[in-house]
Amino acid sequence: MKLHTRILLWLVLGTLTGAAMRAWLPAEFVVDEKGVARLADGCALDTWLAPFRLAANVFMSLLRMLIVPLILTSIVQGVAGIAGSRDFGRLGGKTLGYYVLTSLLAITTGLLAVNLFRPGVGADLPLAVPDHFEPGGGRSFADILERMIPQNVFEALSDNGLMLQVIFFALLVGFFLARLPERHRRPLQELFESGFALMMEIAGWVLSLIPYGVFALMVKVVGETGFGSFGDLLYYMAVVGLALLFHAAVVLPALLWFIAGVSPLRWFKAALPALLTAFSTSSSSVTLPVTLRVVEERGRVSNKIASFTLPLGATINMDGTALYECLGVLFLSQFYASSGGFSLDLADQIYVVFTALLASIGAAGIPSAGLVMMTAILSGLGLPIEGAVLLLAIDRPLDMMRTAVNVWSDTIAAAVVARTEGEEVLTTASSASP
Ligand code: ASP
Numbered sequence: 547m548k549l550h551t552r553i554l555l556w557l558v559l560g561t562l563t564g565a566a567m568r569a570w571l572p573a574e575f576v577v578d579e580k581g582v583a584r585l586a587d588g589c590a591l592d593t594w595l596a597p598f599r600l601a602a603n604v605f606m607s608l609l610r611m612l613i614v615p616l617i618l619t620s621i622v623q624g625v626a627g628i629a630g631s632r633d634f635g636r637l638g639g640k641t642l643g644y645y646v647l648t649s650l651l652a653i654t655t656g657l658l659a660v661n662l663f664r665p666g667v668g669a670d671l672p673l674a675v676p677d678h679f680e681p682g683g684g685r686s687f688a689d690i691l692e693r694m695i696p697q698n699v700f701e702a703l704s705d706n707g708l709m710l711q712v713i714f715f716a717l718l719v720g721f722f723l724a725r726l727p728e729r730h731r732r733p734l735q736e737l738f739e740s741g742f743a744l745m746m747e748i749a750g751w752v753l754s755l756i757p758y759g760v761f762a763l764m765v766k767v768v769g770e771t772g773f774g775s776f777g778d779l780l781y782y783m784a785v786v787g788l789a790l791l792f793h794a795a796v797v798l799p800a801l802l803w804f805i806a807g808v809s810p811l812r813w814f815k816a817a818l819p820a821l822l823t824a825f826s827t828s829s830s831s832v833t834l835p836v837t838l839r840v841v842e843e844r845g846r847v848s849n850k851i852a853s854f855t856l857p858l859g860a861t862i863n864m865d866g867t868a869l870y871e872c873l874g875v876l877f878l879s880q881f882y883a884s885s886g887g888f889s890l891d892l893a894d895q896i897y898v899v900f901t902a903l904l905a906s907i908g909a910a911g912i913p914s915a916g917l918v919m920m921t922a923i924l925s926g927l928g929l930p931i932e933g934a935v936l937l938l939a940i941d942r943p944l945d946m947m948r949t950a951v952n953v954w955s956d957t958i959a960a961a962v963v964a965r966t967e968g969e970e971v972l973t974t975a976s977s978a979s980p
Contacts, residue, residue: 550818552757557822560761564768567594583939585770598765605759608752609823609832612745614703616835617857618716619742624854625720626735640966641855644959645863646903648801652793652865652951653902656873657895659789665782666880673878673932675887693908707910709831709861716857742853746842749835756823756836763826771942779940782877786944789873790866794951798865802958806965812972816844817957824953828945830860830911833953841957846971847964855963859956860911866948866955867916868906872898875923878933894927901926914941916948 547555573591575583585592628634660666694710696702702711723734799810814821820837827833834857841852875898876890883889890898905919917938921931964971 549753549756550815550822553760553819553822556757556761557764557826560764560826561768563761564598564765565772567591567765567769568772591769595766595769598762598769601762602759602766605755605762606827606829606832608755608759609827609835610706612749612752612835613706613709613831614712615741616745616749616838617709617712617831617860618703619738619745620838620853620857621713621716622720622723623735623738623742624850624857625717626723626731626738627850628854629721629724637851637854637963637967640963641858641959644962645859648798648865648955648959649863649868649903649906650899651797652869652955653872653899655789655793655797656869656871656902657876657899659785659792660873660876660880663781663785663788664880665785666877666882667884669782669877669881669884670778671881671933671936673881673936674930675882675885706831707912707915709910710908713858713861745835746839749839753819753836753839756819760822760826767826767942767946779937783940783944785877786870786873787947789869790947790951793865793869794954798955798958802961806958806962806971808961808965808971813845813958813961816840816972817954819844820953820957821950825946825950828913828942828949830864830949830952830956832911833949834860834911837953837956841960845957845961846973847960848969851964851967851969852960855960856956859959860953862907863956863959864906864909864911864916864948864952866951867909867919868902869951870916870944870948871902871905871920871923874917874920874934874937875902875927875929878924878937879927879929881933882929890927897927898923911949911952913949914938914945916945917941 568591571591571594572589574586574589576586578584585595625634628637694714696708696711696715699715702708702715720738723731723738725731726734799814802808802810802813817837817840820833820840823836824830824833830837837860838852838856841847841856842849845852876895879890879894901923905923906916909915909919917934920937921934924931924934961971
């Protein structure tokens with residue numbers, strides 16, 4: 547059986563198992579300090595979920611353990627390999643161009659969806675409605691820029707949330723490594739190349755565990771969250787799902803087809819293990835080892851391009867998150883406006899578009915990072931951040947969807963850049979399964 551079919555089967559099985567446990571096992575809930583209901587420690591459901599939680603955590607840690615060494619080695623050796631040549635500017639330009647373009651397209655989809663379906667109008671939300679708002683200075687581009695530069699490299703390397711800093715450092719190391727005299731350059735470059743090859747070997751082994759990891763994660767997530775708590779926000783969730791689907795199934799495939807001439811369906815099949823991992827882990831960074839493996843082995847993208855575009859993409863290219871930032875903030879402001887509060891004018895909406903882009907770049911590839919960034923946009927607009935806290939209660943399923951879209955866009959970036967660099971992709975991939 548193909549790897550992606552196996553993962554899909556285990557994913558469905560995990561969902562059913564989690565749902566069955568949730569339905570049949572007695573459970574108690576407590577409300578935590580953020581006002582979100584959580585499973586009480588020690589109730590029957592909690593006890594039964596424990597082994598699945600353990601397996602899920604072990605699986606997540608196996609992937610997490612690879613993130614920093616993979617990002618560091620892949621970017622350093624990737625950049626060092628091309629920094630000397632004229633390829634560097636071109637590749638970098640294309641990659642960043644694609645990232646900004648697709649993120650803006652995603653935000654536009656979010657903007658259209660929220661104005662078309664108006665999920666916030668008349669929504670019944672337990673939020674106090676302010677009658678005016680005071681745009682604060684908020685957090686801005688300058689802020690992201692400042693946080694991008696590590697004050698201490700070792701601190702950045704030891705925190706999975708500081709990936710933008712690791713990337714910044716790795717880009718510098720790769721770039722200047724290429725300029726060192728031969729005697730110094732050679733051993734270091736070989737060290738990073740070998741280190742990267744080693745990490746990819748380990749990633750290959752973790753790949754074979756994905757079906758079981760995904761199973762445990764789904765049991766845990768569905769068992770802990772269930773489906774019942776979404777109530778009034780179901781319409782909003784449906785709008786988010788629809789907008790994400792439109793971006794993933796129409797906009798991105800169109801780019802893949804028209805710019806790269808690659809069949810979206812075949813590419814989807816090749817990328818599926820990474821998409822399913824993204825869906826069940828809710829983390830692009832955690833998925834990175836799988837994404838790299840899958841794009842190189844099943845997608846047949848060269849190591850040069852995959853190791854340059856994907857680690858960057860996992861942190862700075864988040865189409866799903868960008869779309870969600872825009873849709874979520876405008877949803878809340880729609881609610882406030884329709885409940886007798888204030889409304890956002892065009893300038894505010896434009897502000898939302900640009901901060902959504904920055905928030906998606908600045909967000910770490912970890913679960914619910916997008917929601918944390920949303921509080922920054924809200925306070926920049928002078929809106930109460932309680933809205934984001936409310937959305938936290940329903941964030942998991944939305945996070946799963948937007949993370950899958952984030953990773954889908956990264957894989958397409960690799961294909962588009964590879965094709966425009968004259969590479970053949972997917973040539974033997976339809977039959978290949980690692
Ligand atoms: N969980 C997402 C990711 O890792 C980020 C987000 O919260 O939107 O891609």
